[in-house]
Amino acid sequence: MICRIRPIAIDVTVDEHSLNVVLKDGGKLRVSLERLSKLWVATPEQRCDSRVSASGKGLRWDHLAEDISIGELMCDVERRHRDERLTSCIPVDFPQNPTPALLSGTQPKLAGRMIDGRFVVGLTAEQRWVRWDICEYLTQQLVAKTLKDAAKYPKNSREVTLRRMRHAIERKNWTARVETDWLMERLRALLGW
Incomplete structure (x- = not known):
């Protein structure tokens, strides 16, 4: 599992669509900015004003007050790859969510759960x-x-x-x-x- 690796970042760049991290072992991470809300709404100048921590275990954007852990980023990437792999095995005509949970009240609400730091409504992959x-x-x-x-x-x-x-x-x-x-x-x- 990727999450068990102790990754160390040596460089970070941000373009208009993604965060790109070069790791000490030669690996590279590319994460869509849509998954990183503070970077997604930031200006291009704010996105580029980043630095790698001295230990290489984190990224910092001072003007945005944003810190991103490389280990957590790796776990998120691994989780998304696993979800994509599982989803690709399921026929497209299989029901998406057979039993969505609804909460009673004046306005209907969907029940959600916090799983691995993400808010999930319905079934996980x-x-x-x-x-x-x-x-x-x-x-x-x-x-x-x-x-x-x-x-x-x-x-x-x-x-x-x-x-x-x-x-x-x-x-x-x-x-x-x-x-x-x-x-x-x-x-x-x-x-x-």
Whole structure:
């Protein structure tokens, strides 16, 4: 994991789109300014007025009163890479957030959580990947079960057989409704029905 490395910065530059850090081991970090709110709204002159700490473990912008830890920056980059990798495994048609949490009141509010210093509403990339993995595994298991049910009740149409499978899944409460919808379409595709 990148987070366990003790990175030491030797140079920092900021262009109009990104923060660029050269590390002592020869590595380079490039982070979008959109992820760094104070730098994002700063003027180009303020962005360029930066320095690397004597230890190389931090970056400082005196006029912005902004300090950035290289270790935390590395952890954030590693977390984003992991999230991108997990997200790339999930089919684009899989539901984004099957059960958003809403709080009651005069105005509806979404419930959020603080995870690794970030405010998250809905599923994280890892949680969404786990939900997809469960649905995909269940779908794979249902192929044989569906074929067996179709053979046992040959007078039933394919639609009736699929409805029976859906009803069985819904009774178990393993998946949210939108996940069950996706699962049934995936099952239909795997069966070629």
